[in-house]
Amino acid sequence: MNFFDRLHDRIRTVDSVVSVGLDPDPSRIPDHLSEYDLPRWAFNRRIIDATHEHAAVFKPNAAFYEDPDGWRALEETVAYAHGKDVPVLLDAKRADIGNTTRQYATLLETVDAITVNPYMGRDSLQPFLANEEAGVFVLCRTSNPGGADLQDLELETGEPVYERVAALADLWNENDNVGLVVGATNPDELEEIREQVPELPFLVPGVGAQGGDAEAAVEHGLADGVGLVNSSRGIIFAGEDESEEFAAAAGQAAKRLKARLNRYRD
Numbered sequence: 001m002n003f004f005d006r007l008h009d010r011i012r013t014v015d016s017v018v019s020v021g022l023d024p025d026p027s028r029i030p031d032h033l034s035e036y037d038l039p040r041w042a043f044n045r046r047i048i049d050a051t052h053e054h055a056a057v058f059k060p061n062a063a064f065y066e067d068p069d070g071w072r073a074l075e076e077t078v079a080y081a082h083g084k085d086v087p088v089l090l091d092a093k094r095a096d097i098g099n100t101t102r103q104y105a106t107l108l109e110t111v112d113a114i115t116v117n118p119y120m121g122r123d124s125l126q127p128f129l130a131n132e133e134a135g136v137f138v139l140c141r142t143s144n145p146g147g148a149d150l151q152d153l154e155l156e157t158g159e160p161v162y163e164r165v166a167a168l169a170d171l172w173n174e175n176d177n178v179g180l181v182v183g184a185t186n187p188d189e190l191e192e193i194r195e196q197v198p199e200l201p202f203l204v205p206g207v208g209a210q211g212g213d214a215e216a217a218v219e220h221g222l223a224d225g226v227g228l229v230n231s232s233r234g235i236i237f238a239g240e241d242e243s244e245e246f247a248a249a250a251g252q253a254a255k256r257l258k259a260r261l262n263r264y265r266d
């Protein structure tokens with residue numbers, strides 16, 4: 001079954017478009033979890049237990065796992081999320097020349113969807129796009145302030161780079177498996193890009209810790225009800241608590257975000 005069909009079902013089951021970001025910053029993991037072999041996995045397991053009923057997906061960012069223990073923690077995390085029937089979207093922002101990108105695309109044997117970087121063009125994305133079962137989210141207009149440096153540049157046609165990326169992603173969507181990453185910190189661009197590509201689901205990061213616009217994220221992020229609004233630190237570190245209560249705080253934060261976003265869903 002295609003990723004976006006599975007996502008559609010998951011959104012309906014939990015009545016939620018919340019993407020729970022699993023970014024277990026080692027400097028913020030409660031001290032009492034340091035006694036575990038894999039503290040990041042111990043942390044994630046508790047977060048998953050507390051939040052899964054509000055999660056349309058879990059979104060681990062690869063940056064928090066790129067070391068030997070980290071990859072083990074990620075594997076455990078993905079298997080545990082799948083055990084709770086929650087799809088996993090790896091925020092990896094990959095793509096490279098042919099043989100390298102073919103290797104990157106093997107990540108899709110483990111996770112359900114991935115974020116990719118369009119900077120190197122179509123051939124760098126081909127092995128991801130060819131995977132009909134997986135979701136492929138192309139970075140389009142990112143949530144960080146410096147996203148404007150390149151993405152807002154005007155091409156000779158007058159269109160900004162992010163619009164060209166959206167148009168290309170629409171062309172690349174031959175297997176109905178492509179989405180876009182558009183930040184909630186750019187509500188005008190969100191609206192503009194939604195008008196341009198009405199059928200592509202968006203992953204919208206930037207609500208919560210980055211202060212993005214939750215209403216615009218829902219209003220423009222969803223295509224036929226399918227799309228994701230991500231919060232990472234705003235959920236997983238909601239408690240700032242050294243006791244086991246940190247997980248309960250994360251569960252409450254995920255529930256609150258779900259309710260807030262649902263106010264804007266049709």
Ligand SMILES: O=c1ccn([C@@H]2O[C@H](COP(=O)(O)O)[C@@H](O)[C@H]2O)c(=O)[nH]1
Pocket residue numbers: 021023061091141142143144181182183205206207208209210230231232233234
């Ligand atoms: O444009 C982008 C693309 C990706 N991200 C990632 O999403 C989360 C956001 O974390 P918060 O703690 O909710 O700010 C993180 O993994 C980013 O790398 C993004 O923020 N913006």
